[in-house]
Amino acid sequence: MRTYVVKILGLVCFFISYMAASQTCLPDFDADLTVDEFVDNADGTVTDESLGLVWMRCSLGQIWENETCTGDANELTWQQALQAAHGYEYAGQLGWRVPNIKELASLTERSCVRPAINELFFPNTYSDDYWTSTPSIVDPKRAWVIAFFNSSNSLKDKNLFVFTRLVKTAD
Structure with missing residues (x-):
């Protein structure tokens, strides 16, 4: 009897963790309707033509291969993220930077959570x-972050280790 209960509890925990780890969207959300938002550059980047921005499809540290982001993303302090972007070359391009809060917020998909982003264009986003490049104007020790758990934003201590996605202005 005890073994049976342990097995049932194990299955319940598995399904709860699976459900918590997968993206959830409102019933009327249709990812295909948002395809026009970005142009796939076929090199691990997408262009948001309306904002004139080119985005890395993967988080910093991940690798774009076989049409998805693989590997583990890097968690960096705010200063490390800014330094990593400086002179960074990706897809044969320079000019990458940490996005400001408005730019990064433009990627959020408010119809979805866990993650709150269009996974068609930004797969395996944590x-x-x-990080954003936007510092707090009232506390020099903090900077703005966007939470891709639920599209929220908040101030975080610059010494915390946080994920980063880079952007550049379209040529």
Whole structure:
């Protein structure tokens, strides 16, 4: 009897963790309707033509291969993220930077959570905080982050380790 209960509890825990780890969207959300938002550049980047921005499809540290982001993303302090972006070359391009809060917020998909982003264009995005280049104007020790768990934003201590996605202005 005890073994049976342990097995049932194990299955319940598995399904709860699976459900918590997968993206959930409102019933009327249709990812295909948002395809026009970005142009796939076929090199691990997408262009948001309306904003004139080119985005890395993967988080910093992940690798774009076989049409998805693989590997583990890097967690960096705010200063490390800014330094990593400086001179960074990706897809044969320079000019990458940490996005400001408005730019990064433009990637959020408010119809979805865990992660709150269009996974068609940004697969395997962590449901966690991502740095922006926008510092706090009231506390020099903090900077703004966007939480791709639920599209929220908040101030975080610059010494915390947080994920990063880079952007550049389209040529």
